[in-house]
Amino acid sequence: MTAEYKVNGAVAVITLTNPPVNGLGHSTRAGIVDGMKKALADDAVKAIVITGAGKAFSGGADIREFNKPEAFAEPTLHSVIRVVESSEKPVVAAIHSVAMGGGLELALGCHYRVAVPGAQIALPEVKLGILPGAGGTQRLPRVVGLEMALNMIVSGTPVMSEKLAKTKLFDQMIDGDLMEGAIAFANRVADARPLPKVRDIKIDYPNYEGFLQFSRNTVKAMAGPYPAPLKCVEAVAAAVTQKFDEGIKTERELFLELVQTPESKSLRHAFFAERAASKIPDVPADTPMREIKSAAVIGAGTMGGGIAMNFANAGIPVKILEMKQEALDRGLATIRKNYENTMKKGKLTQEKFDQRLGLITSTLNYEDIGQADIVVEAVFEEMGVKETVFKRLDEVMKPGAILASNTSTLNVDKIASFTKRPQDVIGLHFFSPANVMRLLEIVRGEKTGKDVLATSMALSKKIKKVGVVSGVCDGFIGNRMIEQYSRQAGFLLEEGCTPEQVDKAVEKFGFAMGPFRMGDLAGNDIGWAIRKRRYVEKPDITYSKTADLLCEMGRYGQKTSAGWYDYKPGDRKPYPSQLVNDMIIKHSADLGIERRKISDEEIVERLVFALVNEGAKILEEGIALRASDIDMVYLTGYGFPVFRGGPMFYADTVGLPNVVMAMEKYARGRHGEAWKPAPLLARLAAEGKTFN
Ligand code: 3H9
Numbered sequence: 001m002t003a004e005y006k007v008n009g010a011v012a013v014i015t016l017t018n019p020p021v022n023g024l025g026h027s028t029r030a031g032i033v034d035g036m037k038k039a040l041a042d043d044a045v046k047a048i049v050i051t052g053a054g055k056a057f058s059g060g061a062d063i064r065e066f067n068k069p070e071a072f073a074e075p076t077l078h079s080v081i082r083v084v085e086s087s088e089k090p091v092v093a094a095i096h097s098v099a100m101g102g103g104l105e106l107a108l109g110c111h112y113r114v115a116v117p118g119a120q121i122a123l124p125e126v127k128l129g130i131l132p133g134a135g136g137t138q139r140l141p142r143v144v145g146l147e148m149a150l151n152m153i154v155s156g157t158p159v160m161s162e163k164l165a166k167t168k169l170f171d172q173m174i175d176g177d178l179m180e181g182a183i184a185f186a187n188r189v190a191d192a193r194p195l196p197k198v199r200d201i202k203i204d205y206p207n208y209e210g211f212l213q214f215s216r217n218t219v220k221a222m223a224g225p226y227p228a229p230l231k232c233v234e235a236v237a238a239a240v241t242q243k244f245d246e247g248i249k250t251e252r253e254l255f256l257e258l259v260q261t262p263e264s265k266s267l268r269h270a271f272f273a274e275r276a277a278s279k280i281p282d283v284p285a286d287t288p289m290r291e292i293k294s295a296a297v298i299g300a301g302t303m304g305g306g307i308a309m310n311f312a313n314a315g316i317p318v319k320i321l322e323m324k325q326e327a328l329d330r331g332l333a334t335i336r337k338n339y340e341n342t343m344k345k346g347k348l349t350q351e352k353f354d355q356r357l358g359l360i361t362s363t364l365n366y367e368d369i370g371q372a373d374i375v376v377e378a379v380f381e382e383m384g385v386k387e388t389v390f391k392r393l394d395e396v397m398k399p400g401a402i403l404a405s406n407t408s409t410l411n412v413d414k415i416a417s418f419t420k421r422p423q424d425v426i427g428l429h430f431f432s433p434a435n436v437m438r439l440l441e442i443v444r445g446e447k448t449g450k451d452v453l454a455t456s457m458a459l460s461k462k463i464k465k466v467g468v469v470s471g472v473c474d475g476f477i478g479n480r481m482i483e484q485y486s487r488q489a490g491f492l493l494e495e496g497c498t499p500e501q502v503d504k505a506v507e508k509f510g511f512a513m514g515p516f517r518m519g520d521l522a523g524n525d526i527g528w529a530i531r532k533r534r535y536v537e538k539p540d541i542t543y544s545k546t547a548d549l550l551c552e553m554g555r556y557g558q559k560t561s562a563g564w565y566d567y568k569p570g571d572r573k574p575y576p577s578q579l580v581n582d583m584i585i586k587h588s589a590d591l592g593i594e595r596r597k598i599s600d601e602e603i604v605e606r607l608v609f610a611l612v613n614e615g616a617k618i619l620e621e622g623i624a625l626r627a628s629d630i631d632m633v634y635l636t637g638y639g640f641p642v643f644r645g646g647p648m649f650y651a652d653t654v655g656l657p658n659v660v661m662a663m664e665k666y667a668r669g670r671h672g673e674a675w676k677p678a679p680l681l682a683r684l685a686a687e688g689k690t691f692n
Contacts, residue, residue, distance in 0.1 A: 003031025023062030060101020129264025266645030300331025306434025439637030490544025510641025
């Protein structure tokens with residue numbers, strides 16, 4: 001059992017011992033009940049304290065048990081809370097670090113709660129697409145009030161314990177040693193009777209109907225495709241409109257409804273995928289790491305500037321190197337402006353602004369960056385340019401420095417071969433805008449040292465990115481897949497779609513942005529340069545020529561105020577372009593294609609299944625370690641809808657045989673060769689299996 005029982009004078013202490021965060025899995029639940037039984041049977045015990053070992057009071061239900069029979073095995077969390085609440089001896093929750101979800105619900109079932117300042121208090125279930133299912137929606141409003149509870153439950157955001165010190169949630173804040181304080185408190189209340197129960201507190205909120213209606217309207221407008229937030233409001237409403245036991249029943253019904261929704265399954269998948277991504281099978285957690293106390297960035301362009309901001313935001317001093325003073329000044333001015341904008345939005349204090357800018361210095365001289373622990377190159381995407389830079393870095397960087405390239409497509413092994421220390425070279429592929437996007441593709445070269453990989457992984461966490469490891473291939477995980485998606489988008493134009501129709505269909509599916517709006521934002525000339533390279537290197541790959549024709553018209557996107565769409569000066573809103581649509585129609589005619597009406601369903605299937613098929617190849621080749629890593633790349637770097645869990649998870653939900661069937665249908669159309677199912681996909685579909 002993962003709970004420990006000890007007696008300290010007249011006080012029994014039950015300590016949850018289920019690392020990493022004392023999730024309330026079956027063996028922990030059983031351990032609590034066991035401890036309660038011992039304490040109740042021991043006449044010398046007058047009061048009971050429940051606490052958590054290590055870095056949490058409790059992070060809530062053990063999410064590793066979700067979808068497993070243990071989750072529903074007795075004692076359930078409900079039963080545990082019933083035992084605690086109905087105990088004849090007072091039970092005190094001693095809270096530190098984290099009390100979340102089921103952990104907070106357990107504490108709310110105790111007669112008293114004491115806490116240290118700085119503990120994170122939350123009911124974050126909504127973030128997993130569910131709601132608190134062990135009484136949280138009924139008990140929290142009774143102690144912190146209707147409004148505060150509703151906010152906490154609908155947003156899932158943690159509140160620091162000291163902010164709740166004056167509410168009925170806590171009976172005492174403890175400044176010194178928590179256990180000493182908790183045991184002293186327990187001794188003090190040992191004889192107090194009757195024992196207070198949160199369930200007996202009356203919620204006092206005149207005109208609660210008006211407030212609840214207002215909340216329903218606001219939450220409905222903000223929830224988008226997610227069903228959980230509105231159900232949270234319904235559950236909290238039951239705390240005011242129904243008797244306690246009825247409210248618990250309502251909460252239970254809503255909880256069970258939500259657990260089954262595809263949105264919740266996707267959110268839970270994303271939660272695990274994010275944590276799984278940091279695990280590299282042959283790089284154990286105890287791999288020695290290099291110290292990163294300073295950084296350098298080569299290139300003060302959009303990418304270089306964004307990367308430098310990441311280091312500064314994490315408190316790591318960073319030096320930016322450029323070739324010309326002009327470029328350096330421009331880059332630094334952009335960084336300053338970005339921080340100023342954040343400050344204007346109230347998200348950065350003047351002090352932090354000064355501190356961050358103070359951490360960013362600049363130079364025109366390679367010798368000045370030699371002592372940095374890590375250098376990230378963000379120069380022009382061309383092997384010759386990379387060669388010059390890496391040869392120079394090899395000369396100036398101190399031994400043991402990590403040499404990283406921000407390349408988005410080029411061969412990292414080749415880049416490493418320009419140095420005499422390939423073990424120190426790694427790809428760190430940031431996504432634009434680099435100071436905002438959460439994804440960091442960590443490209444492991446053939447000779448990359450395990451310590452360099454482990455350090456890069458830890459660094460990604462430090463700079464608040466989701467690091468996903470990719471092997472070396474053209475485009476790595478994300479861009480190699482997006483190429484297939486973009487190819488289909490181009491073919492759709494030739495066959496009958498407009499850019500607007502494709503974008504709308506994909507955005508309705510949930511993508512943050514369709515492929516053509518995305519192209520205009522990123523710059524259509526980037527894809528053009530890549531295709532020109534492909535025409536030489538891989539002449540048998542076919543692309544629609546529409547994108548080349550667009551670039552030949554000088555329509556590179558927002559930066560030229562014209563791309564797939566028209567733009568007005570100073571306005572990022574896309575307006576459908578007659579000129580572009582005429583170009584597309586003429587191109588279809590030149591190819592002898594009779595344009596047809598294409599359904600949104602076909603658009604989405606062709607774009608998303610093209611991602612899935614390439615993802616399957618990437619997985620089989622070992623470029624990605626696991627299907628969920630591919631999902632993470634798309635959720636955090638490419639705006640794939642989180643409520644669909646990522647392309648591979650989505651394919652699993654659609655059913656792989658159905659995906660293959662759709663592909664066979666498209667294989668009978670134009671460019672049918674693109675639709676040959678990847679061997680792994682075909683095999684899993686035939687065996688009735690899934691990617692994840
Ligand atoms: C619930 O309670 C339902 C009930 O209402 C109803 C029941 C009937 N269980 O995030 P980190 C692991 S729903 C098991 O990197 P941090 C995590 O996988 C639950 N494991 O650390 C990782 O493992 P590994 C509601 C969990 O310090 C390790 O802990 N609760 C759980 O940045 C470290 O995680 C939540 O939604 C868990 N509940 O943040 C809480 N939580 O090292 C979600 C985490 O092997 N959790 N792990 O990769 C969090 O928000 C953060 O993890 C937390 C720690 C703040 C706790």
